[in-house]
Amino acid sequence: MTEFAFTCTGVRAEPYAMGPTLVFRLRVTASPPTRVHALALRCQIRIEPARRGYADSEAAALTDLFGERSRWGSTLNPLQFAQVQVMVPGFTGEVETDVVVPCTYDMDIASTRYFDALEDGEVPLLMLFSGTAFTGDGGFRVEPVPWDKEAGFRMPVKTWREMVEQHFPGSGWIRLPRDTMDALVAYRSRRALPSWQETVEALMTAAGERTP
Structure with a gap:
C-alpha cells in the first residue's frame, strides 16, 4: 500500500486568470517510491480562524461572522473556503503540482468577508485530501487516498489582497437581487x-448617512 504525504509550499495570485484565482503549490510524496501513473485528488480547503490573533479593528469587522470577541471561544469555528479537484501527473517518489482555486469577491460569502476583514499577517488554512491513485511498476493498481491526509498552510493576507486588486482595483463588489x-x-x-458611485452616494445622502 502506497503512503502519500502532502505539503503546501506556497501560493500566488494568478495575474492572467479571467477571474480572481489563487494557485497553491503542492508537493506530493509517495512512499515507498513506487511508480504513480496518475493521482486524482479531491482537495477541500478550510479556514481555521482560531489559529491566529486579531487586532481590535479586525475583530470589529468580524462581528457579523463570529459575534463579539467575548463569544469567540464557542463561535470561532472553521469556514469552508474551496473544494477543487486536481489531476496529478505520473511521478516516482515526489512531485510538485499546482492547485488552482477560483475565488470570488462576493461579500455574501463567509470566507470572502473573513479575508476582507484581515489587515495583515497570515490566514491559517487546512487542506484536506482524498481521491484515487493509479500505481504499479508492472501494471496498474488502484489505491484510495485516505480521508485523513491533510496539510496546513499559512497564506499571507497580502496575497489575497493582491489577487483582489488585480480584478477589482480600488473597488468592491456586491450582488443584488x-x-x-x-x-x-x-x-x-x-x-x-453619471455613475453607480454617485447613485449610491445620493441614496446614502438621502438616508442621512452622508453629508452632501
Missing part, C-alpha cells in the same frame, strides 16, 4: 446620475 437592481437602474435614470 434582480428587482433591487432594476429599482436602482430606474433611480439612476430618473436623476440622470
Whole structure:
C-alpha cells in the first residue's frame, strides 16, 4: 500500500486568470517510491480562524461572522473556503503540482468577508485530501487516498489582497437581487446620475448617512 504525504509550499495570485484565482503549490510524496501513473485528488480547503490573533479593528469587522470577541471561544469555528479537484501527473517518489482555486469577491460569502476583514499577517488554512491513485511498476493498481491526509498552510493576507486588486482595483463588489437592481437602474435614470458611485452616494445622502 502506497503512503502519500502532502505539503503546501506556497501560493500566488494568478495575474492572467479571467477571474480572481489563487494557485497553491503542492508537493506530493509517495512512499515507498513506487511508480504513480496518475493521482486524482479531491482537495477541500478550510479556514481555521482560531489559529491566529486579531487586532481590535479586525475583530470589529468580524462581528457579523463570529459575534463579539467575548463569544469567540464557542463561535470561532472553521469556514469552508474551496473544494477543487486536481489531476496529478505520473511521478516516482515526489512531485510538485499546482492547485488552482477560483475565488470570488462576493461579500455574501463567509470566507470572502473573513479575508476582507484581515489587515495583515497570515490566514491559517487546512487542506484536506482524498481521491484515487493509479500505481504499479508492472501494471496498474488502484489505491484510495485516505480521508485523513491533510496539510496546513499559512497564506499571507497580502496575497489575497493582491489577487483582489488585480480584478477589482480600488473597488468592491456586491450582488443584488434582480428587482433591487432594476429599482436602482430606474433611480439612476430618473436623476440622470453619471455613475453607480454617485447613485449610491445620493441614496446614502438621502438616508442621512452622508453629508452632501
